[in-house]
């Protein structure tokens with residue numbers, strides 16, 4: 001497998017290309033980046049000092065009926081500082097939370113996903129939705145951004161890859177930002193190929209699930 005390409009987030013051409021490939025808008029890309037970077041400030045990491053921020057882009061809701069990805073290209077002129085990302089209803093943030101008992105600590109990606117999955121009024125899997133085509137098992141998450149203070153971009157740990165895989169579509173992009181405003185994008189499938197996930201188990205309560213092993 002060839003090495004994935006690290007690109008500059010300040011390059012409109014690179015961002016536009018990335019967005020077209022992954023079904024998000026340049027505006028959403030920048031909101032994700034800004035939110036992931038902002039989330040780093042909330043990290044509890046007194047032991048490692050390794051601040052990680054994560055930002056998850058939610059599916060569009062009825063009240064957030066904005067433009068569709070491929071057609072939007074605002075050129076990145078002055079847009080990124082216009083939004084208060086901390087209150088963006090389409091983005092859920094998280095950061096790493098460490099513990100004096102080191103293995104107990106939790107990564108930013110899992111905190112963000114946990115926040116999103118358990119958020120009131122919409123985070124839960126919709127009944128009957130096992131729609132991988134729309135982004136994975138009914139949650140509809142569209143992209144995950146991760147920001148760190150290192151370069152090149154750091155990628156999610158193995159445990160987080162499995163955690164992401166539980167809730168997100170295999171084609172969902174995971175966008176990793178480094179301290180130099182460079183980024184790398186890999187899909188969930190690329191991060192965790194040949195993975196084990198919810199579709200490999202019988203649905204809870206199904207006839208298949210009641211059979212004895």
Ligand SMILES: [Zn+2]
Pocket residue numbers: 107108109156157158159160161
């Ligand atoms: Zn992790």
